[in-house]
Amino acid sequence: MRRAIVSVSDKANLVPFVKKLIEHQFEIVSTGGTQKFLAQAGIKTTPVEDVTGFPEILDGRVKTLNPFIHGGLLGRRELPEHERIMKKLGIHPIDLVCVNLYPFKETIMKSGVTLAEAIENIDIGGPSMLRSAAKNYQDVTVVVDTADYQLIMDQLDQNDQVELTTRAKLAAKAFRHTAAYDALIAGYLSKQVGIEAPEKLSLTYELEETMRYGENSHQRAWLYKDALPVKKYSLTNAKQLHGKQLSYNNIKDADAALRLAREFVQPTVVALKHMSPCGVGQGKTLEEAWDRAYAADPISIFGGVIVLNRPVDLATAAKMHKLFLEIIIAPDFAKDAYQVLAKKKNVRLLQLDFTAKDEPTEKEVISVMGGLLVQDQDVLAGDPADWQIVTKKAPTKDQLANLFFAWKTVKHTKSNAIVVANSQRTLGIGAGQPNRIDSTKIAIKHAADQINDQTVMASDAFFPMDDCVQYAAEHGVKAIVQPGGSIRDQDSIEMANKYGIAMVMTGIRHFRH
DSSP: OEEEEEEESOOTTHHHHHHHHHHTTEEEEEOHHHHHHHHHTTOOOEEHHHHHSSOOBTTTTBSSOSHHHHHHHHOOTTOHHHHHHHHHHTOOOOOEEEEEOOOHHHHHTSTTOOHHHHHHTOOSHHHHHHHHHHHTTTTOEEEOOGGGHHHHHHHHHHHSSOOHHHHHHHHHHHHHHHHHHHHHHHHHHHHHTTOSSOSSOOOOEEEEEEOSOSSSTTSOOEEEEESSOOOSSSGGGOEEEESSOOOHHHHHHHHHHHHHHTTOOSSEEEEEETTEEEEEEEOSSHHHHHHHHHHHOTTTTTTOEEEESSOBOHHHHHHHHTSOOSEEEESOBOHHHHHHHTTSTTOEEEEOOOTTTTSOOOOEEEEETTEEEEEOOOOOOOOGGGOEEOSSSOOOHHHHHHHHHHHHHHTTSOSSOEEEEETTEEEEEEOSOSSHHHHHHHHHHHHGGGOOTTOEEEESSOOSSTHHHHHHHHTTOOEEEEOOOOTTHHHHHHHHHHHTOEEEEOSOOOOOO
């Protein structure tokens, strides 16, 4: 008779699977809670201690770590010497292992979980059996996922055995399963002891969906979600209410827009296109914020991603409905607002919890050929009270408010980044240019005749020369915020003084590559 070990924490669909194994002449060896569960279903199993000749000890910490288990899993049936030793020692071959592990992930996601509770949910025997079975997949079927039960049952019914190619795939899956499990444990314990830059970085993500294509139609792409989705303010936690599947580029743009929207408290609308903002507006109402964001760049907003940090009302929805927009993300949609927006079948409407926007952030990971770059997210808020006024003229109170607004926006604009702003909205944005003067010219060209006495400019990094300050001043900009730090800072200061405009330095750079 063939032998199977069944020991699972997830007991979904287990009974019909075990009944099928018994139908195909498998003896079922089981442990603890699984054994009791099967007994309640009227299924008789062999206790693991009857196989090992040793009782479960240490509160169940040791029960399957035994040569009668691992010898039965690792013994190679095609080697006479292995057969001889197993027969001599009375080790019965094990043909199938069905194990899923202690719920470590579910445990550490619980509110108020203690370190002791987490440690008690680190499975030792389960991963050991899985690894032994997977290593010997030529002879052993290893099952870690309830979704694979049906495939195994079908193949047993067809041929009374599981195909070798299937066993190989299941073995690879088992190693992925244990690797992800160990990565969660390593990450959790490293965080507990304050390790920020481990010598070995193990990350684990779970497949969320297969994309239609990647950045371009000839590129394949997949979306993976953090295995510990505890951060609520994330696109992967948004609920899609309407519209077609998000694309690879949609997700990148939406993520960038959410990062920028996180900066603002009062009603704000962010419009973003190709990873850079094209319009940001604030107001006393969401509709006013929309009007300002739209006026910032009514051309580029076409086909853009929109993030609103307040529930969408009917008046705002009616204005957005007039445009072609790819994605609209908000904390909620009023019923009548949703009905208006949903008239367009392709617009994606996403609902997201904004209350978690100020939670501590995880490190961000960027792939490069042959490796990864890991860094803290740029969430430094900054405070105008800490800024240094370096010119003879100081910014007015209104100009200072506009400078802070522009500074928040430039932080999320592709370098070299320049933002011209006025009246709590962007007027012009220059992004991603290889030199700063070109970004300045682009931003001021967009601002055009909207520049007035309250118009300000923000630069994400220092001015290497005074040409940007001169160009801005000649076109009506009245105040500038920049990090400072150039060996030619004094040239820029003198140029600002020449034109009688205010300049402040933050001491903080905000490159966004």
